[in-house]
Amino acid sequence: MKKLDIIYEDKNLLVLNKPAKLLTIGTDKVKEHTLQYMASEYVKKQYPKNKVFIVNRLDKDTSGLVVFAKNETFKKNLQNHWNEWVERWYVAILEGRVLRSKGTIKNYLWEDKTLMVHETDNPKKGDLSITHYQVVERKKGYTVVHIKIDTGRKNQIRVHMCGMGHPITGDKKYGAKKNPIGRLGLHANRLKICIPHYKDLTLECKLPKEFQYFMKES
Numbered sequence: 001m002k003k004l005d006i007i008y009e010d011k012n013l014l015v016l017n018k019p020a021k022l023l024t025i026g027t028d029k030v031k032e033h034t035l036q037y038m039a040s041e042y043v044k045k046q047y048p049k050n051k052v053f054i055v056n057r058l059d060k061d062t063s064g065l066v067v068f069a070k071n072e073t074f075k076k077n078l079q080n081h082w083n084e085w086v087e088r089w090y091v092a093i094l095e096g097r098v099l100r101s102k103g104t105i106k107n108y109l110w111e112d113k114t115l116m117v118h119e120t121d122n123p124k125k126g127d128l129s130i131t132h133y134q135v136v137e138r139k140k141g142y143t144v145v146h147i148k149i150d151t152g153r154k155n156q157i158r159v160h161m162c163g164m165g166h167p168i169t170g171d172k173k174y175g176a177k178k179n180p181i182g183r184l185g186l187h188a189n190r191l192k193i194c195i196p197h198y199k200d201l202t203l204e205c206k207l208p209k210e211f212q213y214f215m216k217e218s
Contacts, residue, residue, distance in 0.1 A: 004042055007065060008203050012074045014039060014052060015191070017205040020063040020183045025054055039068050055079055056086075059155070061170070063208055064090070064188025078195070083151065087192040090147040090157060091207060092133075093185030093214050094166040095176055098143040102134040105160040109153045116173070117155040119163045129153045131160040137215055142169060142180075144214050157186060181210040 005017035016035060018024065023034040036054055043050035053075035055067040067086075069075035078085065107119045108126030120126045130150035137144035143166060147157055155174070161167055162174040169176055169185040187208055193201040207215065 004038055005205070007205050008201065012070050014043070014068040014070060015203055016066050016068070018058055018063055018066045020061055020208070023060050024057040024066055035066060043070065056082070056152070058188055059184070061184035062186045062188060065191050065203060065205055067191070085194050088149050088152070088188065089190035090149070091187045091189050091211065092145050092147055092157065092161060093169045093181070093211065094143045094145060094161055095169050095178060096141065096143065096166045097138055098135055098145065098164070098166050100135075102132070105131045105133075105164065109156060109159060111154065117153070117159045119159060127151070127153055129156050129160070131157060139214055142214055183210065185211070187211060
């Protein structure tokens, strides 16, 4: 089992940097090879009765920051105020050259029976979804953007980038044609957590090495 990349830990919180291609939580078929299982084993080594509770999730193919709580009350409180207390940033590698240097995508997302997520302007059909992006690099047919989300819908960033005409590289499900880095080009790199009467945290993790080519001049 891989060693955990621990970004932050205290008596209530455990924040980990999840690698790509690792499930956040288990399924009927996969029980142990998940970030949640690894986190649980880690805290149990400190004390056998310790537990962890997942607060946020990332898609299997997305890497980056995942938050666990060490007690259920703290978990529920943080989840109930997630959009209010937590700001989330990502780095994405998009196919094509994004012309606008920054923008905001605001619409509604709904999921069909095949588990594909779609955009709509009809508020009665989907859930409100807001994504902000800013271009940081354009290189050889790709664009690197910083993304901040106000809502956390399933596949939100992937669907919004596809709808913009610039799918995330490696995201065949949502229209990507290429996969130069051998994985989905999406990484949750920064969290700002402001919990009243507790503490304010700004947490960051490094970009995966396969992203770095797109961040440098050649």
